[in-house]
Structures are given as structure tokens and as C-alpha cells.
Amino acid sequence: MKPAHSGDSLFLAKTYREVAITNSHSGNFNLGIINSDKGLAIVEQLTEADDELLSTLYAVKGILYAYLSVFDEASTYLEKGLEIDLRLGTTDSMRLASAYNNLGVINKWMGDLEKASEYFEITRKIRISLLGEDHPLTADIYGNIGNLYTDLGKFERALEYHEKALA
Secondary structure (H helix, E strand, O other), X not given: OOOOOHHHHHHHHHHXXXXXXXXXXXXXXXXXXXXXXXXXXXXXXXXXXXXXXXXXXXXXXXXXXXXXXOHHHHHHHHHHHHHHHHHOOOOOOHHHHHHHHHHHHHHHHOOOHHHHHHHHHHHHHHHHHXXXXXXXXXXXXXXXXXHHHHHOOOHHXXXXXXXXXXX
């Protein structure tokens, strides 16, 4: 078998990422994890690793574990992806907002409502900064925060955020 050149390897890793995402959309979560692992193995072996691709593969794998309700693993991989993004200097982007939101959701599901609240607050600030108050993704984070307050039994506060989501 002929060894792949670095460019071919990156193409292969990106393709495994896309296959893993497609596996996720079709409900084949375990197969998605296998394919994200294949992409990760390729990127981790490259001398000039594509850190953004590595971050995305970790995030995809984290989301796949979340769909399987394996929240500790989901959190681990989502945090790895976020760490790479932060190291790359990605400080105010929708990519970061998505990472923080995903971590907020996972921590909420794991019952760590305080940590979830921290992640949702960071997400809210980024989305307002980039998109403004009236964007659907800003409304989405208001809904997540409202659900968090419902779980905390703070119903008036929950309603405030759900009303913001509707505004």
C-alpha cells in the first residue's frame, strides 16, 4: 500500500469527520465515534497537525458520546476541543459559543447546574456580542438558561429568560 502524503492524510481525516457527522445525523452514534477516532488518529500522527480539524473532531466525538448519554466522555472530548480553540486564540467566535453551549448542556444533563450556568453565561455574552439580542441563536441560549433556572426551582427567573427567548 502506498503511503499517503500529508495533504492526502488531511483530506482523509476531514472525510472521516464528515462521515462521523453523517453517522450522527443518521443515528449511528457508535459508528460515528469509530469514524471520528479514525480521523483523530490521522491528525494526531501528522507532524504539522491541523489544530482546528483536531478540535472539530474532538467536538464531534463529544457530541456523539452525548447522544449515547455517556456524559463524562462527552465532556472530556468537548473540553479537549475547547482547549485547542482557546490555545489557537479563538476568543470571540461562534465556534467558541457553540463549544461553551455544548458544555453547558452536557453539565446540565450531568446535574452540575453551577458549571452549566457558567458555560451558558459565556455563550450568552459571545452570542450577544456577535449576533445581537434579536438573533435566534441568542434566543436559544436564553431558552437554555431558562431551563436551567427551572431545574433550580427558580421559576420567576426561568420565565424571565423564556420571555427573552420569545421577544
